[in-house]
Amino acid sequence: MTAGPVVIVTGATGFIGGFLTAGLLGAGCSVIALARSGNGRDPGSRIRNLMEFFGIGPGKGPEVVEASLDDPDLGMGRSEARRLGSRADHILHCAADTSFAARRSEQVRRTNVDGLLNLFRTLGGDSHFHHMSTAYAVGSGEGTYTEELADAEGFHNEYERSKHLAERMITGLCGDAGRKLTIYRPSIVYGDSTTGRSLRFNALYYPVRIMVFLRDTFRRDLETSGGSRARRLGIGIDESGKTVIPLTIPHRGGWMNLIPVDYLVASVLRIMESGETGVFHIVNRRENTLDELVEMTGSKFGIRGLRTVLGRRAGGPSPLEVLLDGYIKLYYPYMTDRRRFDDRRTRSVLRGTGVECPGLDSESFGRCMDFAVECGWGSGLRI
Amino acid sequence: MSLGPLETARSCRHYAMCKIDYLGRGLCPGAAGRYYVSFYPQGRMDLYAAAASGRLPLTPVLAEVARSCTLCGECDMQCHFVQGLRPSAAASALRELVERLTGTREPEEVPSDPFLDGLREIVGDEWASNDPAHLEAYSDDPCPISRRTVPRYVALPATAAETASIVRHCMNKGIDYAVRGNGSSVMGFVLTPGLVIDTARMRWMEFDEEDWCVRVGAGVSSHDLQRAALARGFLVNAAEPAALYCANMVCSGIFSLFSSSLGTCRDNVLDAEFVSPEGEVFRLCAEGGPDLSFFRMEERGAPGICTEATVRLHPLSGDESGILVPFGDFESALEYARELNASGTGLGIGMLGTEYLSSFIAPVAAQAEALRKILPGKLGIEYSVVVLGDGGTLESASRAADAVLSQEVMRCLILGLPSLSDDGISDILAGLEGDEPPYTLLARPEMLPVLEAVLGPSPEKLASAVDEDLRELYREVYRDPSMTDIFMMNAVRSVSSRMGREGHVVAFIVYVPMDDAEAVRDLDLAFADVAASAGVRGEFGFITPLDRGRRGVMEWDMYLDHTDPEQVRRMQGAMAEAAGMLEELQSKDPRFLWIRYLFNQGFCRKETFLYRRAIGE
Known part of the structure; x- marks a missing residue:
């Protein structure tokens, strides 16, 4: 056990929670990970596997406590939860349901709003509460948003709405209880910019994964089965050996705000250390356009024929476009975003620390995608 | 993973799929013209399991069954396709075992007796037997609540007249009998210590395409009937392919996905011929015959042995x-x-x-x-x-x-x-x-x-x-x-x-109020609770709507390895618990009916059990 502050982390088996748990341990904190079973594994083995992923040896990981935010008493009983809450100097709440699908709205709200309420009420204590929100909790408008609670009007999905409601709720709860509160609003998070490592492969990754899947499938058809199915869809191999996949992605301009997880972790740790409260935008001032991402995907995976078009496609979608559209539809607001996030408070804390947000370029994109392919887009991870 | 011969033999589910040519590749050549179950792969497996356990003496029939296998392996394809089993291993082992035994001694004939002599007078020498090898194939099924019961005789009549004579012979000699279809009954209903009457030889069909009907002998399987109807541009409402159509009708009436439009029970039967428990032949539609139209909420005996049915064809x-x-x-x-x-x-x-x-x-x-x-x-x-x-x-x-x-x-x-x-x-x-x-x-x-x-x-x-x-x-x-x-x-x-590939199926079939989704879902969940508390694997099977969606027939299945005594014990518990649950449900809500009460009343009109309250049942 280290002598550092005690931090209770929720969502430690998730992407952001996992990287933050490793970061906190590395910073000498004593971490209590609230986790539940999942993917056929108990919380203990999930956390063990997570520590192995980060190269953190046995005995150096967090204390694991099984808990479910769906239960009003977290599934551990109120007195036990109170005892646990009283041990903490900080509570870092990362658990969230990040689905954008309308059909999962109820579950998203239950996890992101009710779950937070259960956590806050049940653990009690007077620790500093840290709430992992999202930059998109500000609503679906345009323009620049500042680091403060927003009066949002519209949302693209229930995820945004629930995070907005959660921010307001936790602000009220902490205010009433006289507890310190810090809200973190990251934009879209991808893998580690230096190693490419990640625990989750949606958002930025998934459209790329689909392209790689299509490339592999149709190359197999072309190389071993005569290629009639590929040719029917206009897919071929050009003289340089690249796979030609004619696929057009319509868009409405705008940009994507992407940050690597290492920047997120470094920022959160510095802000926690500073003791500052309030809202912090953890975002990238160098956004990427859809064109850039399409270009990076094509060149990384040897695919030609991908293009974007401003406005609508001429004609209906091709079968390949149907598949891609199925996913992009929900991410569309984030791929063609017109929101900007003022991060002056974050930069103020980070000033002089050397922590800077790198842009996503072909090199870091390549590293991230190499790792994704290597771990089977997450299927090789056992967390 | 392939099973050894004995494990294979013991794993047979008795679904009788080896008795119908459902893959269009032909049946076991060793069974051609022989009709007794013992000559089919299902029977060979039972015989091997019994012989390997020392339960079966070396008899002429055992030797004949073993040697009739040509080792062509066709049964492997047939059985593997639906059950994942390879019966040829058991058939081959049976042959080896019999060759070994006959190397040391001659097969021993089982002496006849007056009752058997009487049977043979009726059906001919070939079609009645007391040879233990034949009897073995009619002695058991994988139902967890049925008990192995070796019959004393088996007879295969070819006509209603022969069947009637057999019934009278049994009456005269005080011998119990059970009627067996294709051997696919898996609830123990076809086991008897007396005589098994196997209707397999009544395998004939007469199509009347002008009047859209077909006469079906008691030995015709649902599969064979459907194939023949389809070849003529018609459909019949048939269910489990290996089940004999007439036997299936008697048991519970026939329900299938087509019941949603073609109905069930009496809806598809124009007429039928029976042999009564007294050994008299009667027709369903004849004047003075028993009225089988009405369902009664009671456990009833069969109205008789159905020896043929005239069934509707749907173009x-x-x-x-x-x-x-x-x-x-x-x-x-x-x-x-x-x-x-x-x-x-x-x-x-x-x-x-x-x-x-x-x-x-x-x-x-x-x-x-x-x-x-x-x-x-x-x-x-x-x-x-x-x-x-x-x-x-x-x-x-x-x-x-x-x-x-x-x-x-x-x-x-x-x-x-x-x-x-x-x-x-x-x-x-x-x-x-x-x-x-x-x-x-x-x-x-x-x-x-x-x-x-x-x-x-x-x-x-x-x-x-x-x-x-x-x-x-x-x-x-x-x-x-x-x-x-x-x-x-x-x-x-x-x-x-x-x-049933991953385990023998115990099916719970219930008529339900399809127009009350909540009540149907509650029943589904109640079954799931029963299965979970008994520690058996169970899943919702299917529901087919009936009578314009007012009612439906639902199947909920539980699965077991019938060779594992512990699983059998647990399934017995689950069956008892499910039975109690269903009895209570249908007594409180007449829109539900467990098929148990329909047993032997398959020729009734469906309205008389779908709307029990309306007819005061």
Whole structure:
């Protein structure tokens, strides 16, 4: 056990929670990970596997406590939860349901709003509460948003709405209880910019994964089965050996705000250390356009024929476009975003620390995608 | 994993699929013209299990059965296709065992007795026996509550007159008898310490295409009847393929997916011939005969031995096909099936759970297991509704659905299943966190070319999932388009026995108020509770709507390894608990009826049990 502050982390088996748990341990904190079973594994083995992923040896990981935010008493009983809450100097709440699908709205709200309420009420204590929100909790408008609670009007999905409601709720709860509160609003998070490592492969990754899947499938058809199915869809191999996949992605301009997880972790740790409260935008001032991402995907995976078009496609979608559209539809607001996030408070804390947000370029994109392919887009991870 | 001969023999589920030529490849040549169960692969397996355990003496019949096997291996394909078993190992072991025994001694004939002599006078010497080898094949079934009972005799009459004489002979000599269909009864009802009357020799059909009916002898299987009807452009309402049509009628009436439009029980029978318990021949429609039209809420004996039935033929338009409509929840699927039936749409309708769908389309157990996870976990398919009908019908049914897996998509999925089980397209679809469940994308017609490229559907691809030495046979079988035709698969039910591939099935069949989704769902959950508390595997099977969606027939299944005493014990507990639950339910709510009470009343009119309250039952 280290002598550092005690931090209770929720969502430690998730992407952001996992990287933050490793970061906190590395910073000498004593971490209590609230986790539940999942993917056929108990919380203990999930956390063990997570520590192995980060190269953190046995005995150096967090204390694991099984808990479910769906239960009003977290599934551990109120007195036990109170005892646990009283041990903490900080509570870092990362658990969230990040689905954008309308059909999962109820579950998203239950996890992101009710779950937070259960956590806050049940653990009690007077620790500093840290709430992992999202930059998109500000609503679906345009323009620049500042680091403060927003009066949002519209949302693209229930995820945004629930995070907005959660921010307001936790602000009220902490205010009433006289507890310190810090809200973190990251934009879209991808893998580690230096190693490419990640625990989750949606958002930025998934459209790329689909392209790689299509490339592999149709190359197999072309190389071993005569290629009639590929040719029917206009897919071929050009003289340089690249796979030609004619696929057009319509868009409405705008940009994507992407940050690597290492920047997120470094920022959160510095802000926690500073003791500052309030809202912090953890975002990238160098956004990427859809064109850039399409270009990076094509060149990384040897695919030609991908293009974007401003406005609508001429004609209906091709079968390949149907598949891609199925996913992009929900991410569309984030791929063609017109929101900007003022991060002056974050930069103020980070000033002089050397922590800077790198842009996503072909090199870091390549590293991230190499790792994704290597771990089977997450299927090789056992967390 | 291949089983040894003895394990294989003991694993036979007695579904009698080896007695019908459902793959169109011919039956066991050793059984040709012999009719006794003992000559079929099912019987050979029973005989080997008994002989290897020292339970069976060396008799002429044992030797004949063993030697009649040509070791052609055809039974492997037939049995593997539905049960995953390879009976030739047991048949071969039986031959070896018998050769070893006959090397040291002569087979010993079992002496006749006056009762047997009487039987032989009626049916001829060949068709009545007391040889233990024949008797063994009629002594047991895998039902957890049936008890092995070796009969003293077996007789195979060829006509109603012979059957009547046998019944009178039994009456005169005080011998109990049980009537046996194709050997697919798995509830112990065909076991007796007396005489087993096997109706297998009454295998004849007379079609009257002008009046749209067919006369069927008691030895005709549902499969053979349906095949013959289809060849003439007609459909019959037939169910389990290996069940004998007449026996099935007597037992419970016949319900199938087609019951949604063709009804059940008396709806499809114009007339029938019986041999009464007194040994008299009577006809269903003859004056002065017993009135079997009314259901009575009591356990009743059979009205007699049904020796033939005249059954309705339903003309087909020739463009019948099928679609599968996927759903993410029970209530939506139920409501869709009900509404279709209420509007008179669909020649056949069935709401299936993932257990059925997975088992039916997967060629091997491992893939069925994988599919059971993929369907709900990755594709979002918890339930599906199969709709069968002509082109116009299917268009209407498609318009009423959010997503439809067409015949083409289903063929692609079936023949490309090994690739669907890989981490590939199903993972991709699962990750598409759209507003609609992943299956909607699968259902988009534009996706078919992608799906075809991804899955590479072909008989070769499908065959790659099975043991190497069976691949060529599977390729041959699946080159026949009817094997992936949703309509044909349901009409001849070539794959329905696959539901028992991973364990013997104990089926609970209940007539339910289809128009009260909450009540039906409650029953589904109650079954799940029973199975869970008893520690047995159980799953929702299917529901077919009846009578314009007012009622439905639901099957909920529990599974066991019938060779494992612990599983048998647990299943006995589950059956007792389920029985209590069903008794209570139907006594409180007459819209429910457990099929137990319909047993032996299959010739009644369905309205008399579907609407018990209305007729004061």
